[in-house]
Amino acid sequence: MSTDNLFTSESFNKKDSGPVTCLGMTFPTDEARREYFLDKLREKFRDPEFRKIEGFPIGDDEDILAMSDPPYYTACPNPFLEDFVRHYGKPFDPNKPYNRKPFAVDVSEGKTDQLYKAHFYHTKVPHLAIVPSILHYTEPGDLVLDGFCGSGMTGVAAQWCGAAPENYRRKLEADWTREGRGKPKWGARRVVLNDLSPEATFIAANFNIPFDVDEFARVSQQIIKEVEIELGWMYETLHSDGKTKGHIEYTVWSEVFTCPECSGEVIFLDEALNQDTKRVRDSFPCPHCGASLKKSTLERVFETQSDPANGNPWKRVKYQPSLIVYSIGKNKYEKQPDADDLDVLERIRLLPIPSEIPTNRFPVEDMYHGSRIAPKGFTHIHHFYLPRNAQIIAAIWQKTTKVDDQRLQHIIKFMLDSHLVNMSIENRYRPEVSFPYNPLTGVYYIPSLISEASPFTAYKNKIARMTNGFGTYHNSQNVSWISCATAAVISLPANSIDFIFTDPPFGENIYYADLNFLVESWHGVLTNARPEAIVDKFKNKDLPEYQQLMQRCFEEYCRVLKPGRWMTVVFHNSRNAVWNAIQEAMLAAGFVVADVRTMDKKQGSYRQVTSSAVKQDLVISAYKPNGGLEERFKLEAGTEEGVWDFIRTHLKQLPVFVPREGRGEVLAERQDYLLYDRMVAFHVQRGVTVPLSASEFYQGLEQRFSERDGMYFLPEQVAEYDKKRLTVKDVEAPEFAPVDEFSAIRWLQRLLKDKPQSFQDIQPKFMREVAGWQKYEKPLELSELLEQNFLRYDGKGEVPSQIHSYLSSNFKELRGLPKDAPALCAKGKDRWYVPDPNKAGDLEKLRERALLKEFWEYLPAGYEPAKPDSGAGFLPGLSPNHAPLPRSKKIKVIRLESVRVGFKHCWQNRDYRTIVAVAQRIPEAILQEDSKLLMWYDQAMTRMGD
Numbered sequence: 001m002s003t004d005n006l007f008t009s010e011s012f013n014k015k016d017s018g019p020v021t022c023l024g025m026t027f028p029t030d031e032a033r034r035e036y037f038l039d040k041l042r043e044k045f046r047d048p049e050f051r052k053i054e055g056f057p058i059g060d061d062e063d064i065l066a067m068s069d070p071p072y073y074t075a076c077p078n079p080f081l082e083d084f085v086r087h088y089g090k091p092f093d094p095n096k097p098y099n100r101k102p103f104a105v106d107v108s109e110g111k112t113d114q115l116y117k118a119h120f121y122h123t124k125v126p127h128l129a130i131v132p133s134i135l136h137y138t139e140p141g142d143l144v145l146d147g148f149c150g151s152g153m154t155g156v157a158a159q160w161c162g163a164a165p166e167n168y169r170r171k172l173e174a175d176w177t178r179e180g181r182g183k184p185k186w187g188a189r190r191v192v193l194n195d196l197s198p199e200a201t202f203i204a205a206n207f208n209i210p211f212d213v214d215e216f217a218r219v220s221q222q223i224i225k226e227v228e229i230e231l232g233w234m235y236e237t238l239h240s241d242g243k244t245k246g247h248i249e250y251t252v253w254s255e256v257f258t259c260p261e262c263s264g265e266v267i268f269l270d271e272a273l274n275q276d277t278k279r280v281r282d283s284f285p286c287p288h289c290g291a292s293l294k295k296s297t298l299e300r301v302f303e304t305q306s307d308p309a310n311g312n313p314w315k316r317v318k319y320q321p322s323l324i325v326y327s328i329g330k331n332k333y334e335k336q337p338d339a340d341d342l343d344v345l346e347r348i349r350l351l352p353i354p355s356e357i358p359t360n361r362f363p364v365e366d367m368y369h370g371s372r373i374a375p376k377g378f379t380h381i382h383h384f385y386l387p388r389n390a391q392i393i394a395a396i397w398q399k400t401t402k403v404d405d406q407r408l409q410h411i412i413k414f415m416l417d418s419h420l421v422n423m424s425i426e427n428r429y430r431p432e433v434s435f436p437y438n439p440l441t442g443v444y445y446i447p448s449l450i451s452e453a454s455p456f457t458a459y460k461n462k463i464a465r466m467t468n469g470f471g472t473y474h475n476s477q478n479v480s481w482i483s484c485a486t487a488a489v490i491s492l493p494a495n496s497i498d499f500i501f502t503d504p505p506f507g508e509n510i511y512y513a514d515l516n517f518l519v520e521s522w523h524g525v526l527t528n529a530r531p532e533a534i535v536d537k538f539k540n541k542d543l544p545e546y547q548q549l550m551q552r553c554f555e556e557y558c559r560v561l562k563p564g565r566w567m568t569v570v571f572h573n574s575r576n577a578v579w580n581a582i583q584e585a586m587l588a589a590g591f592v593v594a595d596v597r598t599m600d601k602k603q604g605s606y607r608q609v610t611s612s613a614v615k616q617d618l619v620i621s622a623y624k625p626n627g628g629l630e631e632r633f634k635l636e637a638g639t640e641e642g643v644w645d646f647i648r649t650h651l652k653q654l655p656v657f658v659p660r661e662g663r664g665e666v667l668a669e670r671q672d673y674l675l676y677d678r679m680v681a682f683h684v685q686r687g688v689t690v691p692l693s694a695s696e697f698y699q700g701l702e703q704r705f706s707e708r709d710g711m712y713f714l715p716e717q718v719a720e721y722d723k724k725r726l727t728v729k730d731v732e733a734p735e736f737a738p739v740d741e742f743s744a745i746r747w748l749q750r751l752l753k754d755k756p757q758s759f760q761d762i763q764p765k766f767m768r769e770v771a772g773w774q775k776y777e778k779p780l781e782l783s784e785l786l787e788q789n790f791l792r793y794d795g796k797g798e799v800p801s802q803i804h805s806y807l808s809s810n811f812k813e814l815r816g817l818p819k820d821a822p823a824l825c826a827k828g829k830d831r832w833y834v835p836d837p838n839k840a841g842d843l844e845k846l847r848e849r850a851l852l853k854e855f856w857e858y859l860p861a862g863y864e865p866a867k868p869d870s871g872a873g874f875l876p877g878l879s880p881n882h883a884p885l886p887r888s889k890k891i892k893v894i895r896l897e898s899v900r901v902g903f904k905h906c907w908q909n910r911d912y913r914t915i916v917a918v919a920q921r922i923p924e925a926i927l928q929e930d931s932k933l934l935m936w937y938d939q940a941m942t943r944m945g946d
Contacts, residue, residue, distance in 0.1 A: 023071065023080070023087050034406055037070035037080070044079050053077045055486030057198045059525035067198060067523055069410060071481070073205035075198045075525050078483030081491045088190050089143050092495040092562045094627060100566060101655040102595035102621035103136040114469030119203050119418040121151035122442060122510050125503050125570050130157035131164070132172065132184075133501055137566050140187025142498035145560065147487030147553060149193035152204025154501050155480035159208065162188030162479075179659070180724070192497070193482045194490055196532055198525040199417070199516040201484040206414035208480035211407050217467045219403060220412050224459050227395045234348055234388050235454050237326050237341055239333070246326035246333065248454055250436060252429045253386070254322040255448040257298035264288030266298060268448050269322040269429075278431035280449075295448070302377065308352070309359040309382050316377025319450060321345060323429075349387045354394030357382045358521035362444075366538050367514045369444040376446055381521045384424040392455045393423055397522070415466060417519050419458050424518070427451045442510050444518075486531040488552040492560045500557055500567040504550065505533050506578055535578070543928050547581035547938075554589035564626035567591060571618040577928035579618065584934050586622055587681050594653050595621040595669055623653055637688040643697070644704060646682050647675060648714065651705070656717050657724040664724070664731035670711035672698050673746065677932075680904075684939050689908055695844040698837040710753075738770050740777045741897045745789050749834055752790065756803045756833035759786065776926050778895040786832050788847045795829035802836070803828040848901050855902030858891060858918050891921050896930060903936035915940035 020030045027033040044050045045061045057064065057076055064075045071080035116126050134144060134157055146154035164172075164186070173183055193204050235248040254269035264286065271287055272280045272295070283294050300317060307314035321337045337345075353359070358381040364370030378384060385393070397416060403409040421427075422437035429449035430438045436453050439445070483490070487504075505512060513529035520526045533549035535541055541549075557567060571582060586593065597619045629649045636642030651670070658665040668674050676697050683690045692700065705712040708721055709731045725731070738744035747769065751762065759782070766782050773779055786792070793800055798819035799807070807814045807827055817824045835843055899918065906914045919927060919937045927933055 023083050031406070034069060038065055038068070041065060041068065041070050041074060041079070050077075050079070053485060054489050055196050055484075055528050055531045057484055057525050058528055059198070059523075063524035064198075067202055067410075067525055069205060069209060069407065072209050072478060073201065073482040075201060075484050075523075077485040077489075077491060078481065079491065081192060081481060081483060082493060084190075084192070084481045085143065085493055085496045088141070089493075089496050090141070090498075094563070098564055099652070100137050101653065102566075103133055103568070114465060114472065115156065115207075116153070118466050118469050119151060119207070119414060120421075121200065121203060122512060122515060123503060123572065124151050125153055127153040127156040127160060130154055130501055131160050133568050134158055134161055134189055134499065135172075135184040135186075136181075137499040137568075138189050139185050139498075140189065142189050143496065144189050144191040145194075145490075145492070145497045145500045145557070146191065146502050147194045147490060147500075147557060148502050148504045149195045149204050149482070150200050150503065152193050152200075152207045152480065152482070155191045155193050155204060155208040155482075157501075158189040158191040159479055161186060180657075188479050189498075190479045191481070192490070192492065193480055194485060194487055196484070196486050196529075197512055197516050197520070197527045198484050198523060199520045199527075200512075201482050202410075202417075202523065203414065204480075205482045206411050208478070208482070209407065209410075210478055211411045211470075213467055213471045215405075215408060216411050216470075217463055219408055220415060220459075220463050223396055223399045223412070224456060224463070226399060227392060228456050231392050231395055232456070234344065234392065235456060236344075237324055237335070238338070239326075239328060240335070244328060246328045247456070248324055248326045249332065249457055250325050250429075250451045250453040251321050251337070252323040252325075253319040253425075253450040253452060256301045256318040256320050257295075258301055259286040259288060259291060259293060260297055260299055261291040262286060262289035265301065266293065267320055267322055268295070268298075273431065307380075308387070309380065314377065314383075316383070317446075345388065348391060351387065351391060353382060353387075354391060354398070356394035356397045356522075357385065357390050358524075360521055362517060367444075368511050368536055368538050369514060370538070373444050373446060378425070378446055381518060384426065384518060386425060386450075386452050389423050389452060389455055393420070396455070396459070413523075415459065415462050417522060418462060419455070420519050420522060422453060422458065423455055425450050425452075427453060442515070444515070486553070487533075488531060488549070488556050490556055490560060494559050495562050497560045498562060498565055500561055500565075501570075502557070502567065503570040503572075504553070504582070506572050506582070510534075511536060543577055543581055543924075546578070547585050550582060551585035551588050554586050554591065558590040558624055561624045563624055563630075565624055567622050567624070569618075569620040569622065571620060577925065580928060580931040580934050583620075583931055584938060586620070587685050587935070588938065590624065590685070591622040592625055592650060592653075592678065592682060593620060593622045594650070595619075595655070595667075625649065633686070633688075637683075637686065638691055640691055640700070642683075642688075643679055643690075643692055644700065646679055647701075647705075650675070650678060651712065651714050651717070656713070656720050659724070659728055660732075662728055664709070664728045666709055666731055666733040667711055670713070672701055672710075672712065675701065675712065681935060684907065684935060687939075687943070690904070693841070693844060693848075695837065695841040698840065702837050738766070738773070740774050741780055741785070741895065742900075744770065744780070744785055748785060748790065752832055753802075753834050754806065756793075756806055756828070756831040758830045759783065759832065762786075762832065776893055776923070778893050780895075788850065789843070790832045791835050791843070792830060792832050793828050795825050799824050799828045800833060802833045803831050848905075851895070851898040851901040852905060854895055854898040855905075855918070858894065858899065858902070858921060859914070860917055860921060863914075863917050889921070890923050892923070894922060894926070896926075896933070900930075900932050900936075903933060903940075907936050907940065910943070912940035912943045916944060 018029070020027050020033050022033050027036065042061070042065065050056075055077070059075075067075035071078070071083065074080070113126065113128060116124065130153060138144060140162065144154065144158050149155070169186060176182070176184065193201070193208070195201050195204065236245045237248050238244070239246050252269055254267050257266045257268060258264065259266055266286060271293075272284050274281050283292050285291065286293050302315050303318040304313050304315045306312070321341070324335050324337055324341060326333055326335070361380050362370065362373065364374040364379060373379065382390065393416070397413070400409055400412045400416065403412065419437075421439050424439070425446055426439040426444065427450060428438045428440065428447040429451040436451065437458075438451070440447075485491075511534060513527040513532050516527055529539065531549065532539075533546055533553060535543055535546045561567065569582070569586070571579065583593065626649075629645065632645055633642055636645055654669050655667060658667060669678075676694055679697065680690050701707075701712050706715060706718040707713075708718065708725070710733070713721055733750065738747040748762070748766075751757070751765065763782055791800070793803055804819050804824065807824060808817070811827070814824055814827060899922070902918065903915050906912070915936055919933070919940075922933070927937060
């Protein structure tokens, strides 16, 4: 197995491996290849402009070179990427047919895979979850890009496309056949991986660059064995018989407090742990005075000792070894530290700190989590390692640096830094949990109970798991090239990438640069956090700055992606405002969103997103419009033909039919309101006036396209939909509740479309559903919503067609009657119904007039609008200039629909200043939470800047 596994190839990086080929050049050995490109990289370092590339990591040249394996991987911007594309890429050919529909990736798959677990990273999409997307959108040899690659799972997935075992292939092909998809084209794809973090790219490189698994196991085991011979005494303890030596699995260090009543010292573990349940008690008695204590009432104890790095006084929280868990053979035992154990710990504490241990200081002033560590006295990297583990890890690291084979050295360091957090004081003791490594993820947190785990046990187990995980997969070539840089500046030619899969940072959930600081310090190469796309008040980055950074990254994605090709974005949403910022950034960069789904983790399936109120993992499918559409749009911009050209092109990109559990799915992207939103966004992002009102657009949809189940199709798509519709019992629309005016209108449209009803029928249903109305949205009565958006039959004249169709279909006695029959008129009287799109224009004009009237009331107190131009029908602001806008109090409750209509109205008339003036009165949270308002506001700010 090991001779042909995924990470071993015929050109394996060994000095005696024979000739290897790279970028068309042949080298006598892989070591010769590495030295040649390292020299090329050194030459780049002599160019002062190279280090000025945005996002260039912080570190010395030699440290960066030591991490790198060029041209495949550089721990800095990879200067060989253009050579890679020129050698392996396929030039964009507009005449070559390419047609794919959106594909939702299953992010729930593969997290128990041994390869996936070989190294922790803050966020990881399993490689097995990415494989189907790559197979769907690409062909063998195509180029895939992940600009926020993290641990490099996209690269592993690209290799898997050519290395998947037969049983996996059969299963996937059977699934695709059942879903009506074509057979995938198996074969490896080539991939460019990029990340701002040197640690992330180092992990990604070692997941993807081939190495000899057997040699890794042999050499790493030998290193651990040598260190254990030298320093194994540090983890020995005497058994209760006073003779037998056991191996310490972990030592629990307990924080020491004082009792607020008697000031006596309280060793937290000794007093708070319930020995029977192995859980920390909420309250417990003081061992000195018997007072009832809680952790929250205890007082922290500090001690001052000499800092081992510089000899200066070091004041820190006091900890004391309180419990030892050790093994003899397969049996485990517990004991309290005895005099010999304490003597060993003291001997170790007095040893000089090894030079391999980083001693640099955390930038706590600029870290969101700095307040969690600095007050406890832990401000430097070496503070995070107890003396015993510091000595052992440093010894292993030192021996690893002496391994001649650079590729082998890298993969052993990969193994070492996979446990650097677990071996630190961040590792919590959790007696009720069997897993030995329990640091709190996504944060720097020093617990009151520290588990100092044995590096010998940890790394022996890691070697076994890595050997098993990496030895399971097959591949014959290195397909991944890795770069460390900002995603906003990727050294790739325009229109060179065939597919993008990306999992970008999502607001303020994870502070990657801060969290990677500890491990990156071991390599001596740190993240340059200046271009990091996050929300972080400590770095003066709020949501607007995050959106701007993400827009730059998506603009770069759009530049390098071939026209008509796809991008899949996995987004772990926690705030609507962050989701809106991402969406706005994608649209402003030039992408068109074709499908947004949310992962239903209970069902293991995807559900379409019908509202921005989502707090789950999102899978976004977006495409770069092909050059033909963009070129035509330049000629057709602002015309009706430009609208319908976009809609025809967009409908071609959407799936025709999605079956799910015996039912069809109503695709939100094919519904009229979302098609209208996409069309408006396409025009606005290109600075073009939208030539059609909503009612004119809906009327045009009815006339030009076929409607089925509330969705619109191209003529050539209808036959396919009708055929597949017969294979399911019904079509299910996504469920949503009315939370604001817009969603309430959509809810009423769905309710009344097939069943016109009276106010009395509607009211109880509406009241039941509308309980979650947004607190900042002006509440509206049902009567007002009906009056402004729907029609009521007053019982006079012919019964409207919609009411007639419902009554004649559901009441036998009314079938066959003319539309003016008294019985039919009486039954239809006072029923509300959805206006015919062909006759809805007047109603929309009346509604917009009322909404605009309300919008003008939101103008700031000192804002003096000029008189309207003759026949203009709107109130423009003062002549656009850069004079300060008058300030006014924020509006706490607004009618969002009136602001949306007003913003659109002003934008159509190039009255950007009024948009900004009103936006300044809207609380920031409301503005950022509403995608439509955010779009108009961003564009107005851009135009004013122009």
